[in-house]
Amino acid sequence: MACCDEPQLIPVQDAIARMQVAVQAVTDTETVPLPELLDRVTAEPVHAGFNVPGYDNSAMDGYALRAQDAGQVLTLVGQSLAGHHFDGELNAGQCVRITTGATIPAGADAVVMQENTEVDGDSIRVMKAPAAGENIRRAGEDITQGQEVFPSCYRFGPVDIALLASLGLAEASVKRRLKVAVLSTGDELTPPGQPLKDGHIYDSNRYGLIAILQRLNVEVLDLGLIPDQPDQIRAAFERAGAEADAIISSGGVSVGDADYVKDILGELGEIGFWKVAIKPGKPFAFGHLGKAVFFGLPGNPVSSMVTLHQLALPILRTMAGEAPEPPLQLTAKAASGYKKRPGRQDFQRATLRCVDGENQIDSNGAQGSGVLTSFLGANAYAVLEAERGKVETGESVTVIPFDRFIT
Ligand SMILES: Nc1nc2c(c(=O)[nH]1)N[C@H]1C(S)=C(S)[C@@H](COP(=O)(O)OP(=O)(O)OC[C@H]3O[C@@H](n4cnc5c(N)ncnc54)[C@H](O)[C@@H]3O)O[C@H]1N2
Numbered sequence: 001m002a003c004c005d006e007p008q009l010i011p012v013q014d015a016i017a018r019m020q021v022a023v024q025a026v027t028d029t030e031t032v033p034l035p036e037l038l039d040r041v042t043a044e045p046v047h048a049g050f051n052v053p054g055y056d057n058s059a060m061d062g063y064a065l066r067a068q069d070a071g072q073v074l075t076l077v078g079q080s081l082a083g084h085h086f087d088g089e090l091n092a093g094q095c096v097r098i099t100t101g102a103t104i105p106a107g108a109d110a111v112v113m114q115e116n117t118e119v120d121g122d123s124i125r126v127m128k129a130p131a132a133g134e135n136i137r138r139a140g141e142d143i144t145q146g147q148e149v150f151p152s153c154y155r156f157g158p159v160d161i162a163l164l165a166s167l168g169l170a171e172a173s174v175k176r177r178l179k180v181a182v183l184s185t186g187d188e189l190t191p192p193g194q195p196l197k198d199g200h201i202y203d204s205n206r207y208g209l210i211a212i213l214q215r216l217n218v219e220v221l222d223l224g225l226i227p228d229q230p231d232q233i234r235a236a237f238e239r240a241g242a243e244a245d246a247i248i249s250s251g252g253v254s255v256g257d258a259d260y261v262k263d264i265l266g267e268l269g270e271i272g273f274w275k276v277a278i279k280p281g282k283p284f285a286f287g288h289l290g291k292a293v294f295f296g297l298p299g300n301p302v303s304s305m306v307t308l309h310q311l312a313l314p315i316l317r318t319m320a321g322e323a324p325e326p327p328l329q330l331t332a333k334a335a336s337g338y339k340k341r342p343g344r345q346d347f348q349r350a351t352l353r354c355v356d357g358e359n360q361i362d363s364n365g366a367q368g369s370g371v372l373t374s375f376l377g378a379n380a381y382a383v384l385e386a387e388r389g390k391v392e393t394g395e396s397v398t399v400i401p402f403d404r405f406i407t
């Protein structure tokens, strides 16, 4: 679909598709210990070496019994505690004290929770009879021996680390981490912590970009702040192209007199495409330089964050070896109006709420590409399709939720 006032702009989905096929996933693998596996990507499927749970066990603190005996007063003959099982076998009219997670004794087929009993020494009266099988967690009901628990190309989250540990695995085979070079360009930029010169602003993009990349668990090569000097930009790009898998630059990618990034990318490497029908972030550039994939993010602070999030991150995840997955999209009712002109797909920072069972999306106010505070408290993008114009309150809007991964 061509874009109205600037027909050369590439639709967002086409840009992502073109980048996905232009990159390769890392192939080197390494064995990494469990405490360091968060956000690493599996190199091979992970299988369970045994059943989980490993044995039939109790879901409640109470008494293990034979369900058919529950109508009579039962005789307590022993105990099965988590970690210390009952050695004997249950006979008719008998029960065994049992705690949550403890092994079901041989002969028992149900557990009554202790709140449903009356205890008088070794005599146990069952007030509410359990059905056969009640309160028993069966061996293998969660995971069966040999089952594939994690596929290949899977990124471990925090709960996955617990799951790996529950399988007794102290390490896993994963793909090597990506190395990503980051730099910002601009003569007007000053590093935080130093006094601001007249007409300067602080370099904020590089810090935000690196923080997002840290969440992706990549190795960051911080090339710092590069002035608008072609030779210095060339030197930084050459180093990044020799050392990194990906280069992320911020600024200097538009058409201004000191915007050298795209030209130097073309000179030292190859421009895949330039300019996407995205707002904010239109001058985004993609290409290759040395052995690295190149993402040229626009300098406007919101544009750099949105293009990293929406355009570069999916590709970095593919390069890290993950199977590509489209982002979760919802539909919500506009709780406020949205200014918009047809042309680019707009990613407005917004707040998604569920009000009386209905998804509502409220704009986070001023949406200029320099208004970084539009991200404050945001938990979603209101995604306004390229061809769409102004959105009135009450209209249906596509929403991409996000969490503190980005903010
Ligand atoms: N004649 C045109 N001018 C512009 C166009 C256009 O199509 N024609 N596109 C506009 C759009 S859209 C964007 S987005 C910007 C992107 O320009 P650059 O990538 O070249 O970015 P800069 O000019 O270097 O900076 C833009 C803006 O952002 C500030 N900035 C830059 N780097 C940082 C940083 N690391 N931390 C914080 N802020 C940064 C910079 O000071 C500028 O204010 O181009 C439009 N122009």
Ligand code: MOO
Residues within 6 Å of the ligand: 278, 279, 280, 281, 282, 283, 298, 300, 302, 303, 369
């Ligand atoms: O596409 Mo730009 O980020 O709007 O200023």
